[in-house]
Amino acid sequence: xxxxxxxxxxxxxxxxxxxxxxxxxxxxxxxxxxxxxxxxxxxxxxxxxxxxxxxxxxxxxxxxxxxxxxxxxxxxxxxxxxxxxxxxxxxxxxxxxxxxxxxxxxxxxxxxxxxxxxxxxxxxxxxxxxxxxxxxxxxxxxxxxxxxxxxxxxxxxxxxxxxxxxxxxxxxxxxxxxxxxxxxxxxxxxxxxxxxxxxxxxxxxxxxxxxxxxxxxxxxxxxxxxxxxxxxxxxxxxxxxxxxxxxxxxxxxxxxxxxxxxxxxxxxxxxxxxxxxxxxxxxxxxxxxxxxxxxxxxxxxxxxxxxxxxxxxxxxxxxxxxxxx
Amino acid sequence: xxxxxxxxxxxxxxxxxxxxxxxxxxxxxxxxxxxxxxxxxxxxxxxxxxxxxxxxxxxxxxxxxxxxxxxxxxxxxxxxxxxxxxxxxxxxxxxxxxxxxxxxxxxxxxxxxxxxxxxxxxxxxxxxxxxxxxxxxxxxxxxxxxxxxxxxxxxxxxxxxxxxxxxxxxxxxxxxxxxxxxxxxxxxxxxxxxxxxxxxxxxxxxxxxxxxxxxxxxxxxxxxxxxxxxxxxxxxxxxxxxxxxxxxxxxxxxxxxxxxxxxxxxxxxxxxxxxxxxxxxxxxxxxxxxxxxxxxxxxxxxxxxxxxxxxxxxxxxxxxxxxxxxxxxxxxxxxxxxxxxxxxxxxxxxxxxxx
Amino acid sequence: xxxxxxxxxxxxxxxxxxxxxxxxxxxxxxxxxxxxxxxxxxxxxxxxxxxxxxxxxxxxxxxxxxxxxxxxxxxxxxxxxxxxxxxxxxxxxxxxxxxxxxxxxxxxxxxxxxxxxxxxxxxxxxxxxxxxxxxxxxxxxxxxxxxxxxxxxxxxxxxxxxxxxxxxxxxxxxxxxxxxxxxxxxxxxxxxxxxxxxxxxxxxxxxxxxxxxxxxxxxxxxxxxxxxxxxxxxxxxxxxxxxxxxxxxxxxxxxxxxxxxxxxxxxxxxxxxxxxxxxxxxxxxxxxxxxxxxxxxxxxxxxxxxx
Numbered sequence: 001x002x003x004x005x006x007x008x009x010x011x012x013x014x015x016x017x018x019x020x021x022x023x024x025x026x027x028x029x030x031x032x033x034x035x036x037x038x039x040x041x042x043x044x045x046x047x048x049x050x051x052x053x054x055x056x057x058x059x060x061x062x063x064x065x066x067x068x069x070x071x072x073x074x075x076x077x078x079x080x081x082x083x084x085x086x087x088x089x090x091x092x093x094x095x096x097x098x099x100x101x102x103x104x105x106x107x108x109x110x111x112x113x114x115x116x117x118x119x120x121x122x123x124x125x126x127x128x129x130x131x132x133x134x135x136x137x138x139x140x141x142x143x144x145x146x147x148x149x150x151x152x153x154x155x156x157x158x159x160x161x162x163x164x165x166x167x168x169x170x171x172x173x174x175x176x177x178x179x180x181x182x183x184x185x186x187x188x189x190x191x192x193x194x195x196x197x198x199x200x201x202x203x204x205x206x207x208x209x210x211x212x213x214x215x216x217x218x219x220x221x222x223x224x225x226x227x228x229x230x231x232x233x234x235x236x237x238x239x240x241x242x243x244x245x246x247x248x249x250x251x252x253x254x255x256x257x258x259x260x261x262x263x264x265x266x267x268x269x270x271x272x273x274x275x276x277x278x279x280x281x282x283x284x285x286x287x288x289x290x291x292x293x294x295x296x297x298x299x300x301x302x303x304x305x306x307x308x309x310x311x312x313x314x315x316x317x318x319x320x321x322x323x324x325x
Numbered sequence: 326x327x328x329x330x331x332x333x334x335x336x337x338x339x340x341x342x343x344x345x346x347x348x349x350x351x352x353x354x355x356x357x358x359x360x361x362x363x364x365x366x367x368x369x370x371x372x373x374x375x376x377x378x379x380x381x382x383x384x385x386x387x388x389x390x391x392x393x394x395x396x397x398x399x400x401x402x403x404x405x406x407x408x409x410x411x412x413x414x415x416x417x418x419x420x421x422x423x424x425x426x427x428x429x430x431x432x433x434x435x436x437x438x439x440x441x442x443x444x445x446x447x448x449x450x451x452x453x454x455x456x457x458x459x460x461x462x463x464x465x466x467x468x469x470x471x472x473x474x475x476x477x478x479x480x481x482x483x484x485x486x487x488x489x490x491x492x493x494x495x496x497x498x499x500x501x502x503x504x505x506x507x508x509x510x511x512x513x514x515x516x517x518x519x520x521x522x523x524x525x526x527x528x529x530x531x532x533x534x535x536x537x538x539x540x541x542x543x544x545x546x547x548x549x550x551x552x553x554x555x556x557x558x559x560x561x562x563x564x565x566x567x568x569x570x571x572x573x574x575x576x577x578x579x580x581x582x583x584x585x586x587x588x589x590x591x592x593x594x595x596x597x598x599x600x601x602x603x604x605x606x607x608x609x610x611x612x613x614x615x616x617x618x619x620x621x622x623x624x625x626x627x628x629x630x631x632x633x634x635x636x637x638x639x640x641x642x643x644x645x646x647x648x649x650x651x652x653x654x655x656x657x658x659x660x661x662x663x664x665x666x667x668x669x670x671x672x673x674x675x676x677x678x679x680x
Numbered sequence: 681x682x683x684x685x686x687x688x689x690x691x692x693x694x695x696x697x698x699x700x701x702x703x704x705x706x707x708x709x710x711x712x713x714x715x716x717x718x719x720x721x722x723x724x725x726x727x728x729x730x731x732x733x734x735x736x737x738x739x740x741x742x743x744x745x746x747x748x749x750x751x752x753x754x755x756x757x758x759x760x761x762x763x764x765x766x767x768x769x770x771x772x773x774x775x776x777x778x779x780x781x782x783x784x785x786x787x788x789x790x791x792x793x794x795x796x797x798x799x800x801x802x803x804x805x806x807x808x809x810x811x812x813x814x815x816x817x818x819x820x821x822x823x824x825x826x827x828x829x830x831x832x833x834x835x836x837x838x839x840x841x842x843x844x845x846x847x848x849x850x851x852x853x854x855x856x857x858x859x860x861x862x863x864x865x866x867x868x869x870x871x872x873x874x875x876x877x878x879x880x881x882x883x884x885x886x887x888x889x890x891x892x893x894x895x896x897x898x899x900x901x902x903x904x905x906x907x908x909x910x911x912x913x914x915x916x917x918x919x920x921x922x923x924x925x926x927x928x929x930x931x932x933x934x935x936x937x938x939x940x941x942x943x944x945x946x947x948x949x950x951x952x953x954x955x956x957x958x959x960x961x962x963x964x965x966x967x968x969x970x971x972x973x974x975x976x977x978x979x980x981x982x983x984x985x986x987x
Contacts, residue, residue: 044544187409187572188617190633259575260575269554453884480891510701541910
């Protein structure tokens with residue numbers, strides 16, 4: 001069995017704003033094993049991006065991690081100081097963002113940036129760093145990497161830039177990559193290319209990958225495991241086939257049902273009524289109860305994680321145990 | 326000419342079917358839109374100098390839309406699909422009348438819009454409204470939403486001062502919003518609510534035709550379902566015609582009667598929705614359908630179509646798709662294929678059909 | 681069926697409050713104590729200037745009240761009539777404090793007045809340039825470039841040398857110097873706003889052009905213009921002071937702070953520093969307070985769309 005690369009237990013990240021405390025992430029637990037892909041799925045306001053930032057220690061004021069453990073290969077990241085975190089970042093844990101220009105400096109050449117990244121963690125010569133950079137570019141499928149190394153970011157198209165960002169993430173062969181909506185802004189054909197590369201890489205290199213997205217279809221094709229987030233909490237986890245074929249949580253159920261391809265053509269889509277609640281005043285109880293058709297008085301209390309079957313966790317008092325068509 | 330579209334209106338529960346025999350609302354013939362920097366005198370001199378010295382001058386003018394023919398009939402939903410740089414948004418704006426075409430003719434209800442006087446132009450513009458992609462940018466942040474929705478009908482005298490409040494309230498309710506919040510500003514609403522405000526604004530001038538430019542792309546899946554249902558409801562209630570522009574094939578398949586696929590400014594395939602998803606003809610359409618992630622396929626192997634989307638300023642010669650086409654032939658590089666019928670109601674621009 | 685209506689109240693935090701953009705601006709502005717203090721100082725200065733005829737110990741331009749024997753008295757001494765010269769007196773026997781109060785009136789009037797007029801003219805031209813485009817845009821912008829390529833003081837000096845001294849002439853010179861900055865700022869803001877989707881939506885609604893420019897575009901162009909406005913007021917005051925110091929500005933009968941500084945300059949090294957020093961401090965504080973207010977306004981009005 002593969003060991004756990006990442007084990008998150010009861011993580012909470014709160015933002016202390018003028019308007020109140022925003023519980024962006026509220027007591028979530030999940031784990032990722034070596035060589036496996038976890039899809040972290042949620043809509044806007046679900047806390048999925050904040051989770052990604054919390055893992056890598058990039059939460060800015062007025063937010064901070066208020067509770068929980070992040071065990072990365074056994075070490076608790078929440079207990080480490082900034083220096084130790086910096087050693088890990090880019091080295092053993094890497095992050096890819098939705099906008100590649102977050103990673104890339106527009107006024108520096110690609111080789112400058114990549115060599116700098118290599119030399120930040122490894123004491124190697126410039127030529128050696130350059131060779132590694134070139135190999136990384138080749139690994140992500142950029143044609144003629146030697147020439148492209150001397151280019152600037154604006155000379156690449158959007159899809160290419162994202163590949164460069166992925167190459168930078170791969171320079172040190174990290175054990176864990178956190179990808180925050182990297183293909184959301186890209187065209188379908190380019191997205192397919194990047195997904196193909198990423199699939200290849202996780203197989204070859206054995207990196208654990210957390211893919212954060214709102215697009216269930218991408219997760220269906222890419223991920224091994226899935227965790228569904230809603231209002232800062234993880235409501236359901238399990239293997240992708242299991243969860244998508246037999247969703248237990250009413251929110252997951254509703255989310256899958258509202259996808260157009262799951263509805264007969266021309267009919268009204270099954271929709272989840274209402275809107276995501278404001279994270280400022282969630283109150284007690286299940287965050288989904290205001291929109292849930294199965295809510296009852298029991299839902300006024302906070303549901304805890306349960307294990308209805310092997311390999312599944314669920315936070316709900318009224319799971320849907322029927323099989324969806 | 327297109328033959329009868331399979332009438333599945335009854336089966337899918339939609340309102341007036343029989344779209345094929347309806348009169349065209351908008352007809353585009355040979356529409357093109359050029360864009361690029363027009364150089365001033367100094368730059369032109371510099372370019373002339375460079376050419377004289379034997380250097381090459383990069384092209385600065387491209388075609389966002391290249392000689393497009395499109396007809397939308399009353400009551401139908403035409404889906405326009407393509408990726409970035411294909412010109413679908415530009416085409417949508419030309420249909421809505423907010424961007425004049427560089428070449429070609431736009432016919433509104435059978436008449437050339439260039440023959441319209443000021444009053445007729447105004448009437449035509451009001452009948453064709455647009456829903457925009459970005460719910461944050463498409464509402465004026467300094468206007469109350471009541472004003473946003475009610476300004477145009479008031480300015481165009483569709484309603485008088487007595488009926489104003491009731492009218493605005495009715496627009497809000499029709500779009501699924503509570504009129505109690507009409508004195509608020511856009512930043513106090515969520516993305517989905519803002520999109521509804523945009524819809525209310527469009528409906529307030531009593532249009533017949535809605536151009537939806539990626540109207541649900543920026544919304545969460547659950548809100549997207551609500552807005553799409555709203556579109557379908559409005560279609561039935563108000564007998565609206567839609568041009569639905571999107572890159573999301575799943576949404577387009579669900580909503581549209583007919584679908585047109587665009588690539589680099591040209592329409593490469595056009596067919597009834599069921600037909601195009603069941604029997605795609607053009608290699609680009611086939612690639613798009615193969616590459617779209619679907620929730621039903623699990624742990625698939627993503628085999629990507631190679632190459633980048635070319636820039637519209639320097640498009641490939643002949644068939645613009647040939648550098649990425651797995652079945653490109655020699656003729657594809659030289660000659661652009663024409664959009665010809667391959668099945669009833671189904672047109673495709675590919676040399677493979679001629680072989 | 682308003683499914684969206686139900687959670688609209690839940691969507692925004694707390695009780696549904698009517699937060700206008702202005703209220704939001706005010707609360708964000710007050711986040712900086714320095715900015716609040718500067719604003720208070722500006723309000724104080726303006727109040728002093730407005731109320732000068734009622735609160736100043738003496739009317740410094742009423743020759744009947746002056747006595748040359750009171751001249752060049754140190755701060756704190758009493759005049760022959762019994763008024764205390766809190767900041768000393770100048771060579772004519774005028775109370776410095778009163779002189780500064782009246783001087784502020786002129787400085788502020790000229791500064792704010794010229795900036796306001798330049799704002800209206802410059803903004804209008806900038807918006808027209810952005811909206812019309814083409815040759816109109818090119819023409820107006822070349823004029824702006826021409827204007828801005830000369831140092832402000834040089835242009836003002838040339839105009840005043842041509843027209844002569846006087847408050848109105850100074851204001852005219854300042855307007856001519858300042859409009860170009862407003863035009864350029866307004867034009868860049870308008871160019872950005874004209875491409876935004878809400879402007880496309882307004883065009884789709886077939887609204888008349890003047891409505892598009894003034895009802896839709898202008899309110900969204902205001903933030904940078906307001907910021908530039910405060911800075912230009914400070915600049916106008918400073919420029920007017922320079923001109924007056926050089927003797928080309930306001931006449932001696934209506935001295936602004938600059939002229940007061942000029943008058944007292946000759947006494948700097950003879951120990952009677954107060955005649956030039958205190959007007960200088962007043963000028964410095966005024967300009968600095970206005971600039972700090974402008975700074976904070978610029979920071980607050982920075983487009984931060986998703987809050």
